[in-house]
Amino acid sequence: MKDQPSKLLRHLLPTFANLVWMLVFFIVLISGPRLMNADGDLGRHLTIGRYILEYEEIPLRDMFSHTMAGQPLTPHEWLAQMIFALADKWVGLNGVIFVCALIIATTFRFVFVQARKESKTLAAALFAVLLAMLASSMHWLSRPHLFTFLLLAAWVTALQQLRRGKVKQWWVLPALMLVWANLHGAFIAGFATWLIYGVGILWDSLNRNIPEDKALHPRFWRYYLLGGAAAFLVSLINPSGFGLWKTSLGYIGNDYLIGHTVEYMSPNFHNANFWPFLIFIAFLIVLVGLSKKRIESGLLFTAAAWLVMGLYSARNIPLFVIAAGPLLAQDLDELILGVASRVKSLARLTDMDTRIQKVDASLKGYFWPVISLVFALICFLTGVRFDAGKTGNVFDAQVFPVEAVN
Template structure:
């Protein structure tokens, strides 16, 4: 073969390049699965995982959508809706299938799908090696939100939603109408579905900047699509109440400043994220990247939500790269997919293209085997930091009765085990009107009278506290008996 022929053969066809691109995306998803499997138990560290699964199990058993609280003794009968019912059912089905291992496997699979989708959309414009590096980095930066809760199921949806809407705006065409089905799905999975309204508004604004008023028919389609989003989101068991529940968190919820995921960004506690943010802004300052003011507003919006509430970290690190990938590729051609497709392929890329089907088949087999082996290799269970397993076994064996006063982190496990809580993770709708604030104050200086009043008002028969809870000394002062203690939990009972 001549040197000219060899050089030509090193440049793949479009089909081979797309195959190599797909394998790159599958590879990063598989590597993500391996990384998450190594720390599988970390997805069960959130105390809310317990009650999320329990609500789903109760729905499967009763086939009814709750409208009032039946899980606490402090707010029993108060209005409460399971606005994330579909996500809770998915968790419950996974639990029924394979206990907590099933829950973890489902969460890992969803995260890997998200990483694959992000890599795929990025590699539509950027060369695959850069795309998968960005996808993996973003996935690592948002890892604190990888918990067994319904919000994880919305991550693939929000990536698809954002990528396709901004693509439609860039190509000056109507938004894909089938995306409205994603809004319906999202509205039944998690309360963040209202973000879909905001994202479509930013994409529409990007279109308006491009066409101004020169295409009124196209703009009318976008307006119609935007108006349909909140309308189709009402296709959930609770209708408009689901939207109202979102705003009760965003405005005036006394529990927000007290819950870690709702706290503002703290550079001292989020050092990797801070380093990446500084790197991004340094790059923007020294580069000539132009993104237009509509997309700039979207970046500012995503950053604002992240800096205001840690739980929205994914809005910035997942969506901003997807939105800006096209400008990076167009203004820096050396980083683009187009340049990569015309370059000579190295040995690895040629191997990916030629062995496309075997590699895809092997990846599916390995992924399936990994998930199947997850249960046989180890039984994953939530940490006693949230389960209080031994403490609850003691409470059951000693037949402790009456209303319990519990630390916040044990609310979920109490619900799961059928014990009505004093407080739990449903503070988006319950434990308001000064209750959560008083609960917090009872553990600080001068909190003894507050705690004493709570014990009397709610007829507390026993207390289940996290080890190190600041109220331990107050129970001692009030003459309560420490009936049980370990490194995770303490149980107090009245000294009678």
């Protein structure tokens, strides 16, 4: 029996990474009304984005607040607001949900690809990314913070590439940060991750806890520091300059804001929405505890830090699962292979897993993801509704004063 598909099938069949992407993409499209109506920020973001498009300027003073009109404003999400407004202009509110679906799907494709690199079994990577999706889904909302999901996933990938010896790719960090600092104020999450990841690698170096086959590149620290320093400099390329840092750090240091905003509060585990997060934590603790391998402290410290931040503030849960997904896959993979070596029936499954991976590695096509994008756009343009309730992507009059605005 041939293990490899024909040349045509290699370009037609989707890889598992693309299957994950398509799964998330359509889940978000189906959930569109919830993304729009579970949070009240989208209207404000669209209003500011439309202003930027119409007047071709980024507002530096508050123009849409009754109590703060004319006060200085730090536009820490201006680029995301403009993207949302463009999508709305071209396709209506369906366009906003389309953009959200694209962002979230690409985020978890990044997580899956990194999980694959940290594990030898496809099953471990799939389990990790599916659990990460479930744990983060309560914060799948049509807001600029989705860009932070995507950029953190790409940022962790870039750090892992540096760690694996691809030091000449240091420029990816400032390139990502240039965009991130203009998309969402949580760009500082990138610097926190950069610092914690570096501390983990330094810890391993000082304790000689790095295996020979995973030795640091001789110039790792030079390019790691260069990437971080360059990222800081380009983060100042924004409408407010260093004022963006003051605003973003000011949010974190504002006790009143953190103490009275629901999403800044700790997760309530009596709410079933947070159970996948709790399950993720349980699996991670057990698997790390059972692991007999040397766990890279860069990954471990990063996951631990974001776990603490996720327990402190529910809005950080998606960032935790994005950062910790590869570690969960790595440790689950070790458990699966260990059990399979002693249980024959599981050994057959791991052999099948290996054969599937060989086929998956030979696939080259992006046919189905492209078709998915085109299909979704055509459906939206022709009035097809993806949501189960068939209400479409509109503001719910039971939630927002739609008639008053109209």
